Amino acid sequence: MSTAESAGFVVVGASLAGLRGAEALRRNGYAGRLTIVGDEPHRPYDRPPLSKHVLSGALTPDATALPELFALEADWRLGHGAVALERDAHRIRLADGAVLAYERLLVATGAQARPWPVPSGGGLAGIFTLRGRDDAARLRTALAEGPRRVLIVGAGLIGCEAASCCRDLGLPVTLVDPNPTPLARSLGTWVGGVIADCLRDAGVAFRPGAQVLRFEGDPAGRVVRAHLADRNVVEADLVIVALGATRATEWLSGAGLMADSRGVTCDGACRVLTTDGTPCPDIYAAGDVARWPNPLYGGRLMAVEHWGNAVAQSAHAARNMLAPAEDQKAYRHLPAFWSSQFGINIKAVGLTEGADSVAIVQGSRSSHRFLAVYGRAGRSIGAVSFDQARWLPAYAEAIEAGQAFPPIRDASDQGELLSRAPAFPPPRADSHPIEARHG
Numbered sequence: 001m002s003t004a005e006s007a008g009f010v011v012v013g014a015s016l017a018g019l020r021g022a023e024a025l026r027r028n029g030y031a032g033r034l035t036i037v038g039d040e041p042h043r044p045y046d047r048p049p050l051s052k053h054v055l056s057g058a059l060t061p062d063a064t065a066l067p068e069l070f071a072l073e074a075d076w077r078l079g080h081g082a083v084a085l086e087r088d089a090h091r092i093r094l095a096d097g098a099v100l101a102y103e104r105l106l107v108a109t110g111a112q113a114r115p116w117p118v119p120s121g122g123g124l125a126g127i128f129t130l131r132g133r134d135d136a137a138r139l140r141t142a143l144a145e146g147p148r149r150v151l152i153v154g155a156g157l158i159g160c161e162a163a164s165c166c167r168d169l170g171l172p173v174t175l176v177d178p179n180p181t182p183l184a185r186s187l188g189t190w191v192g193g194v195i196a197d198c199l200r201d202a203g204v205a206f207r208p209g210a211q212v213l214r215f216e217g218d219p220a221g222r223v224v225r226a227h228l229a230d231r232n233v234v235e236a237d238l239v240i241v242a243l244g245a246t247r248a249t250e251w252l253s254g255a256g257l258m259a260d261s262r263g264v265t266c267d268g269a270c271r272v273l274t275t276d277g278t279p280c281p282d283i284y285a286a287g288d289v290a291r292w293p294n295p296l297y298g299g300r301l302m303a304v305e306h307w308g309n310a311v312a313q314s315a316h317a318a319r320n321m322l323a324p325a326e327d328q329k330a331y332r333h334l335p336a337f338w339s340s341q342f343g344i345n346i347k348a349v350g351l352t353e354g355a356d357s358v359a360i361v362q363g364s365r366s367s368h369r370f371l372a373v374y375g376r377a378g379r380s381i382g383a384v385s386f387d388q389a390r391w392l393p394a395y396a397e398a399i400e401a402g403q404a405f406p407p408i409r410d411a412s413d414q415g416e417l418l419s420r421a422p423a424f425p426p427p428r429a430d431s432h433p434i435e436a437r438h439g
């Protein structure tokens, strides 16, 4: 049996949550040995620009490196991920055979892009997913070669951002999604309809209510077309599969933890739960991989796949890792994300799922410049701004406070109030009841 090196506090996952969590450990006084394990060969980098500035060519992939905001003095173990957690022995095994003993562990392994199944053509050349820096570099190179037509499968945030970049590059684009509008799951069909207008104005062939069944390749194994469920065929020599992500938890299988493709379940203080529901005093999780009972939503379990949550939750978990059990605080978070596409800056706060009404409180839908608030059972639960973010923080406060729908009736530049059902598609069979995704 190999001997474990003592690695003090160990962070597994060298990306946004891992980096900001490690910094918070140092900032809060941890002076012992700190090891950061990452399966990618790169130091932490930022993912949001990958589907925006990197695809468009405005940024090179290496320009996405995240700055270190605090001196880490960490031992970086990059390029070989963790493959097993031996909880009783307090150690983890890495892919290169190394064994690290930990005193406390932060799980920050995030998520991975949902791939297209190989039996339905997923192994063909010319089919891409977009999660990491290397994916973005490969996709950018392929786009620069001038494909005849790009097909994007999935009109979520990443699919729409990629469609926007491809049109900026002058490439013909088809976008298919089973829902009636883009972003239907995160923003509902009423606001999603605005993005459908933008897609059409930009010249994207948007096919709502359409589903790809399989891809066909040429004799060289390169994708040439997609077959849809309605028997239509889309000719395309480059495909971007944007079907969301599954959480990176395989390495935890067999460790006796509540962990599966929906994430690692924690208690309110971000301590990972064992399969019998007991919090581990020395294992914490944060970022895309974590789901936890959010006090802001009555303690319901949720997973939030957005940048702001990775930053805030990892800092919170790190503080708890250094605190005595009785001082460890519950993590309370109002989900928020941004996106930029078709020249529009979109910002959203709260959770919109289950909304029964939406009101434009500033601007207008027709101008594509507005602030809309979502309501459920008379309460304000979410807000989204399209190029109109000035009042968003005030709405975030109102949502956090559970104010009546619609709140803040006296804003000076407020437009007419409208109420319409926002219509959300039913949740996917494989999704957790509450999820905020950036897929």
Ligand SMILES: Cc1cc2nc3c(=O)[nH]c(=O)nc-3n(C[C@H](O)[C@H](O)[C@H](O)COP(=O)(O)OP(=O)(O)OC[C@H]3O[C@@H](n4cnc5c(N)ncnc54)[C@H](O)[C@@H]3O)c2cc1C
Residues within 6 Å of the ligand: 012, 013, 014, 015, 016, 017, 018, 037, 038, 039, 040, 046, 047, 048, 049, 050, 051, 080, 081, 082, 083, 108, 109, 110, 111, 112, 130, 131, 132, 158, 248, 251, 286, 287, 288, 289, 304, 305, 306, 307, 308, 310, 336, 337, 338, 339, 340, 438
């Ligand atoms: C293309 C794209 C665009 C996005 N745009 C936006 C946006 O505009 N706005 C927004 O709010 N959010 C956006 N997001 C979401 C945001 O980037 C994520 O919420 C954030 O990256 C989560 O950080 P994380 O550290 O928890 O997980 P990740 O960033 O997924 O990092 C996890 C790291 O752990 C590594 N890892 C996995 N398994 C192992 C293992 N066994 N051992 C070691 N390492 C492992 C992974 O390779 C990865 O490097 C976007 C995401 C993507 C992919």
